[in-house]
Amino acid sequence: MEGRRVLHIPISSNGRFFSPAPLKKRILVTGGAGFVGSHLIDRLLVKGHSVVCLDNYFTGRKENLRQWQGTASLEIIRHDVVDPILVEVDEIYHLACPASPGHYQSNAIKTLKTSFLGTFNMLGLAKRVKAKLLFSSTSEVYGDPDQHPQVEEYNGNVSCTGIRACYDEGKRCAEALAYSYMRQDKVRISVARIFNTYGPRMRLSDGRIVSNFAAQALAGRGLTIFGSGEATRSFQYIQDLTSGLLRLMESSYSSPVNIGNPQEISVKSFSTLVLQLVDEFGNIERLDFQASVSDDPSRRKPDISKAREQLGWYPMWSLFDGLTETIFYLRT
Ligand code: NAD
Numbered sequence: 237m238e239g240r241r242v243l244h245i246p247i248s249s250n251g252r253f254f255s256p257a258p259l260k261k262r263i264l265v266t267g268g269a270g271f272v273g274s275h276l277i278d279r280l281l282v283k284g285h286s287v288v289c290l291d292n293y294f295t296g297r298k299e300n301l302r303q304w305q306g307t308a309s310l311e312i313i314r315h316d317v318v319d320p321i322l323v324e325v326d327e328i329y330h331l332a333c334p335a336s337p338g339h340y341q342s343n344a345i346k347t348l349k350t351s352f353l354g355t356f357n358m359l360g361l362a363k364r365v366k367a368k369l370l371f372s373s374t375s376e377v378y379g380d381p382d383q384h385p386q387v388e389e390y391n392g393n394v395s396c397t398g399i400r401a402c403y404d405e406g407k408r409c410a411e412a413l414a415y416s417y418m419r420q421d422k423v424r425i426s427v428a429r430i431f432n433t434y435g436p437r438m439r440l441s442d443g444r445i446v447s448n449f450a451a452q453a454l455a456g457r458g459l460t461i462f463g464s465g466e467a468t469r470s471f472q473y474i475q476d477l478t479s480g481l482l483r484l485m486e487s488s489y490s491s492p493v494n495i496g497n498p499q500e501i502s503v504k505s506f507s508t509l510v511l512q513l514v515d516e517f518g519n520i521e522r523l524d525f526q527a528s529v530s531d532d533p534s535r536r537k538p539d540i541s542k543a544r545e546q547l548g549w550y551p552m553w554s555l556f557d558g559l560t561e562t563i564f565y566l567r568t
Pocket of ligand 1: 336432
């Protein structure tokens with residue numbers, strides 16, 4: 237028998253072969269053609285799950301999923317979450333909603349409908365097919381915070397009449413809906429409060445700080461800073477976010493969890509880093525300071541103790557490495 241390997245194949249009580257492989261699920265990702273959704277779908281498909289992507293292409297793009305063209309385990313449905321739909325799935329990642337201020341403010345009423353009716357429809361679906369639902373909320377539920385860093389128990393400082401209200405109040409209402417379904421109808425939910433995230437597949441025209449700075453620097457122009465540049469931001473790389481979402485879905489923890497990178501950097505220092513990475517010869521010199529934007533929070537930084545304790549999650553990507561990947565993508 238020397239040199240011969242014996243293969244042990246576990247056999248179940250009914251005599252059939254038992255596969256030790258992890259359970260493959262059928263998973264719905266709303267907003268799956270968008271920036272976050274497409275990266276999440278990449279990871280779910282690599283894990284061997286079967287994915288249904290649902291998107292109305294308001295801000296999402298088919299190209300974001302082109303790498304999976306012809307893959308039998310990915311089904312893409314053009315659909316608006318404002319309208320109900322029935323699909324048999326085990327899990328729902330509900331991400332559908334424009335995330336950049338330019339996009340969500342361009343049709344504020346539609347943004348509110350997407351937040352409320354979209355989440356209502358997805359929770360109704362989760363209840364009907366007994367799926368677990370993960371809702372992608374946002375750090376914007378904290379508004380312009382007067383507490384730093386933000387813990388999940390902080391109730392926020394939000395304006396229900398400001399131009400961001402369609403988004404942040406929409407998300408707050410959607411969270412309230414999710415917890416009502418959990419208490420009343422026993423729907424299993426998770427709520428991720430996502431902080432500023434960047435990475436490949438962001439649009440250069442996205443209108444948020446990372447793509448704005450990168451677009452200006454790549455075009456050889458000076459960078460526009462709104463305000464004094466002393467405002468701080470914390471930036472999370474997309475791979476860290478998708479890891480956090482996967483862990484949150486696996487966990488049975490149902491209270492909101494901040495998923496973000498607590499490393500704080502001033503807007504001015506961030507602009508300098510972008511310039512260094514885009515323009516290694518230092519040809520771009522100017523920073524153009526403009527009046528600050530209405531309703532723009534001056535500071536935001538997550539307290540991620542809950543994510544560490546409950547999920548064993550914390551960010552792994554440095555700003556330098558993540559930005560290098562992102563600028564490489566945007567350049568090419
Ligand atoms: P995105 O705009 O790239 O993606 C949103 C996707 O949802 C797009 O594909 C869009 O076409 C789709 N969509 C929008 N409205 C829809 C509707 N009514 N029906 C069906 N599809 C619809 O944005 P993103 O950055 O990928 O954000 C995804 C989610 O994460 C959003 O819910 C957003 O609020 C949340 N989030 C993102 C960030 C971030 O920094 N990217 C931060 C906080 C929260």
